[in-house]
Each structure stands twice: as structure tokens, then as C-alpha cells.
Amino acid sequence: MLKEIIEKVELFFEEGKKEIEGIKDSELLEKWRIKFLGRKSYLNQIFSKISSLTKEEKVICGKKLNEIKQNLIELYERAKFQIEKKEIKYNLFLPGVKVKTGNLHPITKIIDEIVQIFYRMGFAIAEGPEIETDYYNFTALNTPEEHPARDIWDTFYIEKEKNILLRTHTSPVQIRIMEKYTPPLKIIAPGKCFRRDAFDTSHSPMFHQIEGLMVDKDIKFTHLKGVLSYFIYEFFKKEVKIVFAPSYFPFTEPSAEVSISCVICEEKGCSTCGNTGFLEILGCGMVHPNVFKNVGYDPKIYTGFAFGMGVERLAMLKYQIDDIRYFYYNDLRFLEQF
Numbered sequence: 001m002l003k004e005i006i007e008k009v010e011l012f013f014e015e016g017k018k019e020i021e022g023i024k025d026s027e028l029l030e031k032w033r034i035k036f037l038g039r040k041s042y043l044n045q046i047f048s049k050i051s052s053l054t055k056e057e058k059v060i061c062g063k064k065l066n067e068i069k070q071n072l073i074e075l076y077e078r079a080k081f082q083i084e085k086k087e088i089k090y091n092l093f094l095p096g097v098k099v100k101t102g103n104l105h106p107i108t109k110i111i112d113e114i115v116q117i118f119y120r121m122g123f124a125i126a127e128g129p130e131i132e133t134d135y136y137n138f139t140a141l142n143t144p145e146e147h148p149a150r151d152i153w154d155t156f157y158i159e160k161e162k163n164i165l166l167r168t169h170t171s172p173v174q175i176r177i178m179e180k181y182t183p184p185l186k187i188i189a190p191g192k193c194f195r196r197d198a199f200d201t202s203h204s205p206m207f208h209q210i211e212g213l214m215v216d217k218d219i220k221f222t223h224l225k226g227v228l229s230y231f232i233y234e235f236f237k238k239e240v241k242i243v244f245a246p247s248y249f250p251f252t253e254p255s256a257e258v259s260i261s262c263v264i265c266e267e268k269g270c271s272t273c274g275n276t277g278f279l280e281i282l283g284c285g286m287v288h289p290n291v292f293k294n295v296g297y298d299p300k301i302y303t304g305f306a307f308g309m310g311v312e313r314l315a316m317l318k319y320q321i322d323d324i325r326y327f328y329y330n331d332l333r334f335l336e337q338f
């Protein structure tokens with residue numbers, strides 16, 4: 001009895017194997033499936049017959065039947081895969097293969113966003129060279145020889161003898177624009193800057209700044225406050241407290257550092273704001289009379305303000321990123337989020 005069942009089942013498998021070879025479309029394959037694996041298939045009928053066998057025979061037979069069933073399933077899956085592959089090829093209604101498109105780098109996006117805010121206030125966009133001379137980077141900006149910012153350790157010199165360097169800030173653009181144009185002027189100048197800094201969570205030897213400059217008759221500190229307050233509100237899209245604290249820059253007088261109430265903890269104190277509840281976001285001030293003299297403007301007629309902000313820092317605050325290096329690793333998993 002056992003031998004007979006096994007022989008029959010093996011024949012059944014051979015039959016299935018032979019039949020499936022000729023099948024080329026999914027309709028016929030489905031018929032095959034019903035015949036060989038369906039509920040009413042020969043195989044299932046045999047399963048119900050094994051009750052008449054002895055206990056030991058039952059074990060052997062059950063094992064054999066399951067083995068055959070597995071083999072039939074495998075035949076079916078393989079044929080199904082091949083047929084579907086072929087049918088998909090000719091199905092014109094399936095969606096096409098998506099071409100991966102790139103997107104703007106988060107830093108580029110933030111620059112665009114900031115520039116747009118100032119553009120709406122009537123600022124023009126200006127650019128200057130990344131390779132500068134000592135004169136534009138320091139001297140014209142009222143930075144005397146002995147100023148610590150001129151220290152060779154902070155600046156990448158290209159040719160020290162010829163005083164050619166990589167600009168350490170975007171402020172030289174102020175000088176280049178003022179030499180070329182007469183007031184009134186309102187400019188915003190985004191660009192790359194370079195400093196001999198370590199590459200760590202908050203520093204990078206290459207980073208981006210946005211410089212602003214407004215010069216006209218009768219420009220006052222209140223204009224500076226108004227412009228920056230509007231910018232901060234537009235950029236963070238929420239009400240934040242703004243604090244102007246006295247500071248020092250060689251090219252502005254008076255100078256101020258602008259802090260805002262922490263956008264992450266809302267003044268409760270967190271690691272980003274060093275538990276102070278406030279974040280420094282930019283430096284600014286009224287243009288120093290010496291700077292005006294250097295470009296041939298009469299400081300008795302003209303006044304103006306200038307400011308500079310770090311783009312990476314603003315991007316990190318806006319998107320709550322805790323490591324500046326993410327911007328430069330070129331990891332798509334990071335970049336695709338913006």
C-alpha cells in the first residue's frame with residue numbers, strides 16, 4: 001500500500017513537471033496550479049487516504065507527500081516569475097522607471113531663502129572673489145596690522161609675500177561695491193569663506209557667510225534693528241526675542257552681536273544654547289568712518305550699517321542639526337531630506 005502510494009505520487013510529480021514546461025502565460029499557469037496544487041488535486045486526495053496506513057508508514061508517507069508538494073510549489077514559483085517578467089515587458093500601462101533627480105544642497109537652499117527675504121526689502125545681490133588681497137580682506141576694513149584676525153594661523157595665505165589669501169569673511173565685498181558705486185546702496189553678498197579652523201561639530205575650514213550693507217544719508221542704528229528683526233522673524237517664522245549686545249568689530253562702530261531666544265528649547269535651556277536660553281546668530285554695527293574714508297565716501301555726509309551671518313549656523317538652527325560636518329559628507333540619506 002505504501003509503495004503504491006509513493007509510486008503514484010512520484011508519477012504525479014513527473015506529470016506536473018512535464019506539463020509546466022510548455023506553459024507560457026499566466027492563465028494556463030493558473031490552471032496548472034489548480035490541477036497540481038489546488039484543494040481538489042490528486043495530491044490532496046492522497047493526504048486523506050493515508051489513514052489506512054500503519055503509524056510508521058504514515059510518517060514515511062507524510063514526509064514524502066510534503067516533499068513532493070514543496071517541489072511542485074517551487075516549480076510553480078519559478079514559472080510564475082519567468083512569465084511575469086515577460087508579461088511586464090509588454091505591459092504599456094505599468095508606470096515607467098523613475099529617473100533619480102538631484103535636489104539643491106541644504107546650504108544653497110538656506111542662502112536662497114535668506115537672499116529672498118532681503119531681496120523683498122530692496123537689497124541687491126552682490127558677489128566678490130574668494131581669493132582676496134590682504135588690502136580688501138583686512139586693511140580697507142580698518143583692521144590694523146596687529147589685529148589678531150590677521151594672524152597667519154587663522155588665514156589661508158596663497159602667497160604671503162604678495163599678500164594674497166583666501167578671504168576669511170564676506171566683508172571685502174563691501175569695499176569692492178563701495179569703490180564702484182556711490183550711495184544710496186543696499187546689498188546682500190553671500191559666499192564662501194575660509195579659515196584655518198579644525199573640522200569638528202561646529203567648525204569647518206570652509207563655510208558660508210552672508211554679508212549685508214546699507215549706506216545712505218541719515219541711516220541710523222534703528223534702521224539696522226528694523227531690518228534684522230524683520231529678517232529674523234521671516235527666517236524662523238516664529239516670534240523670537242531679539243537681543244542686541246555691545247560687541248567689537250574693527251569695521252563697525254558701534255558694533256553689536258545679535259542673539260535670539262533659543263528656537264529649540266524656547267529659553268528653558270538646552271545643549272544647543274549652552275543652557276543660556278539664547279543663541280548668537282550674527283554680528284553687525286554702523287560702518288566705521290575709516291572704512292568710508294578708505295573708499296572715498298565722506299563720513300560726514302553718509303552713514304550706514306553692515307552685518308554678517310554664518311549660513312551653516314542658521315541652517316543648523318532651522319533644521320536642528322547638531323553637527324556642521326553633515327553638510328559636507330555628501331551622504332544622500334542626509335541630503336535627500338531637504
Ligand SMILES: [Zn+2]
Nearest residue numbers: 262265270273
Ligand atoms: Zn536652547
